[in-house]
Amino acid sequence: MARTHPRIISANDLLIGDVVYLTAAGGWTRDLAAAAVARDDAAAQALLAQAEAQPHLAVGPYLADVALDGPAPRPLHYREVFRTRGPSNRPDLGRQAEGL
């Protein structure tokens, strides 16, 4: 079955280890709204190749399904949703504590 969901690149920052997303300009951001979105397979593979070419900045890049129904791409899998926040038992820690 053909993929239907748009995708973004999610990874961990090499130095801090926190979650980062690939931007359209080929850099890395902590802001989901600035993440580059791939709407088809070719674009997704291109983004992944771009991400993998930067192992000195981000570790373990992978494609994550998103919905485009708000101001920022919305990750669909709950694992990816948790990554946008931090530990659910510690609202004082992780991305959720930074007000992003």
Add this chain to the structure above:
Amino acid sequence: MYRYDDFDADYLRARNAEFRDQVARRIDGRLSEDEFKPLRLQNGLYLQLHAYMLRVAIPYGTLSSDQMRVLAEVAERWDRGYGHFTTRQNIQFNWVRLADTPDILDRLAEAGMHAIQTSGNCIRNVTADHFAGAAADEIEDPRPVAELIRQWSTSHPEFLFLPRKFKIAVSGTPADRAVTMAHDIGLRALRGPGGEVGYTVILGGGMGRTPMLGKVVREFVPKPDLLPYLEAILAVYNLHGRRDNKYKARIKILVHETGLEALKGEIEAEFARRKRLFDGPEVVPSAEELARIAAHFAPPVLPVRAEVSAIEARAREVDPAFALWAEVNTHPHRAPGHAIVTVSLKAPGEAPGDATSDQMRALADLADRHSLGELRISHLQNVVLPHVARDDLPALHAALVRHGLATANAGLITDIIACPGLDYCALATARSIPIAQDIARRFAAPEKARAIGAFEIKISGCINACGHHHVGHVGILGLEKAGIESYQITLGGDPGPDAAVGERTGPGLAAKEVGPAMERLVAAYLAHRAGHDERFVDTYRRVGPEPFRSAIYAREAA
């Protein structure tokens, strides 16, 4: 307590310097992630969902107050002010930065601590009974043997690249508080015909996706034969372990596929060869070396005290909260008038096993004041003060209350094991911590938990089973089903001497259904148990799964 000598200290310094260089080369791009990953893992550094995590070994769970203070310092200086004690007697720091890890490891090394053997396909951090050296029911303190195994296994060149990780647990008592039946090798002390102490060797237990209980491969191994015997097992495993399939690579699968008897023949033949090497021109380890190690664990000299403490008795009369805590959280010590105290890290609503820097420091101070400066970390994710005078219990309890550490629930339904799950762990398929929190809140009233009695709930966030769910009286396994978190319940597991793997009840439950299902399960147990002393797992064995299965799946009355 064991103190590192110059050899250990030099080794750690050299190893940390090497890792510092590797980190620098990773940061400046000379090492790729593929090259660096095995190196960082060998030094306990994982990359998790939200950050790097550093796992530090606490061999056989023994810790000095000074070491505990260093853990508190690490949490405060380089992390977010807390640490997580694990089911393998390790501590995990969840928010460290890559560039800081060499400094952290140096600080730990100054206190005789490290992250070696906390990852990779090597012999992992050796675990032991958390009441070792203090329990009244002990045949011998298992820690000299555990320390011997640590020294033998650390960077043992033959066993650094095993087919898979390898876990050894040592128990000095038939009561078995070290879950020896669910380790690659479990060792259990017993007395031989002449009264000498040796060890029963249990082989091929393990949890994970294929849970198996270990089998006795040799009823009695005299202590001098222990290392060559272990080495023989490891050599046979190294040769035949399934390197072709990671899911079949643990020794339990080898035991299962080859059969215990066939494997035993090979082990015994290899043992005969190894034994000759150990007993060459010089016997290794020498009697002096064994005595040197054992001297570090010499039983503490405790003042002679009356069996019953009048101070404790009076406090029990006037303070019901203290009475309950003293009843639930103390264990018989071998010295009259003393107790082993479990400090629960399971206050209902908190993440099981987490302790703040302030709590760690408070525990270190209390260990100095009341427990000869010694602490233990249990695989149950609690802290133990092993040598407390019963006269001191009221003062200790009062201090613990001030630090939020006086929860009276050791071994009760709210003393839940939970792995970090999807709140931290990159491998997780579902969260564990919120499930534990929800259940604990439902049974938070101490009298309620006490009335239910011994009840072990264990929760894992994926099939790897770090939360020991297979041997929980009630096991909860978090999985993904159709895009949501789903929890599979097992019943009837037991980590103790009558070890058992729990049986699946049926379809998984949604997160919000787990707590109510536990309430119905407990109600069914209370209705069926023969008396207060019949634990849930015993009732389960007696009456079978049916009433409990029905309770779990009974929907709220329409």
